[in-house]
Amino acid sequence: MPYISLNRVSYIYSGRSMPAVKDITLTFEKGEKIALTGTNGSGKSTIARLMLGLLKPQAGTVTLANRPIGDYSLVEIGERLGYVLQNPTQMLFTTTVYDEIAFGLRWKGVRGSELDKVCKNILKHFALWPLRNKMPLTLSEGQKQLVAICAVLALKPAYLILDEPTKSIDTFRKDILLNALQDIGHKGTGIIIISHDQEFTHRLCNREIKVFDGKVATDGSRC
């Protein structure tokens, strides 16, 4: 049974004449590591937003764990799917890097030394610990990207959807990110990477979906 499925989904943005996504059918099993690739404006991010229920398709259905995505609240979707936007600035809303990681954990009921331990571990792992008291919006683009990824990783969702995660990250931190994703991937977390970074996706993903002009051009396994 697929964990996420899109069945004959189409989506057209208001004010546009051409649909961003045309009659797409895709299924994602638990624990898969998938690269969603394609040219700029081909519909990759739209597919991600449809999977997350942030956009409602004009045609077709999207299901998560065998239930229509519309039946879930955003909070419930967030418990299952972790999403990092292409523009991390929109995801950073607290006054310190530490609070950014702790925000979701606090809402999950994690408190005290347990909370501190999780935050410390993840920030140290990504070499962000020295920046813990800085305001996220004052960081470089790459650092912001990593903080946003860490904030989502800390919540341990069943599936991770990362939109251009390596866009502004340096080689050193890119390797750390790759190792971390490989690690959580081995533990059973599904990963969908939307990226133009061929090297990164080749090292991580075992399935590649190429999107062209709002349609799935190819969908196959990678060795």
Add this chain to the structure above:
Amino acid sequence: MDLDVRTKLFIAAIFSVLAIVYQDPVILGALLVILLPVLAFLKTPLGKFYDFRKLFYLYLILIIIQSLFVRGGAPLLKIGTIHLLTTDGLIYGLAVVMRFIILVGAGLILVACDTAKLLLAMSKMKIPYEIVFMIQLGIRFIPTLIGELSATFDAIQMRGADLRRVYKRKVFKVYLEIFTPLVFGILQKAEQLSILLELRGFRRYPERTSYKTIAMKKRDYIVIALTSAATMVFIFGAILYGKEQIPFNLR
């Protein structure tokens, strides 16, 4: 009718000023009755009024607040000796709502205008270009900011913050928490924008030319004259209706 933007600005200003000056519900009601055909004449998108249905609760709150502070009239709702709602309070509450609707209607006259022409009109009215440009940027960036704010709220909820199921105090705390980064983000954008403008030679030359042009035609002057005359008649009518309603205490 296709009128010059300055004529529409004049009409909008007249309605706004009259709506602010007068407080009597009958006069405001009359102004609202006059406004509706004017909006139709100016081909204003009246459907936009429908968008304000979401403010229904705000209207109710306005009526209730107004009712609480205006004494007099027959009590409609009371607890013990305290009059919570009186007929006078209700009438003045309705007046506040009517004023609000008139102001929105006057604003809608400008919504239908071409933004570039509106800004050009302001320039021709000797409003400094910097201010006109700031208004233009404001109009341009409002949808962007709303989009970003919406993405931020999506991210907040996807990280487990169930704002619908917690106490209002906690929701307020979340809003307070994100307020500083939000303002900081806006200031950051403004700074980046100012650098980009400098780099593109903003205000390098004192005079600017415009691709679009606007010109007052005969019909504009006729409409302005008719509007002025109608305004005088309206004020005179209001004076006749009751001396209490003379604006600016001119008696």
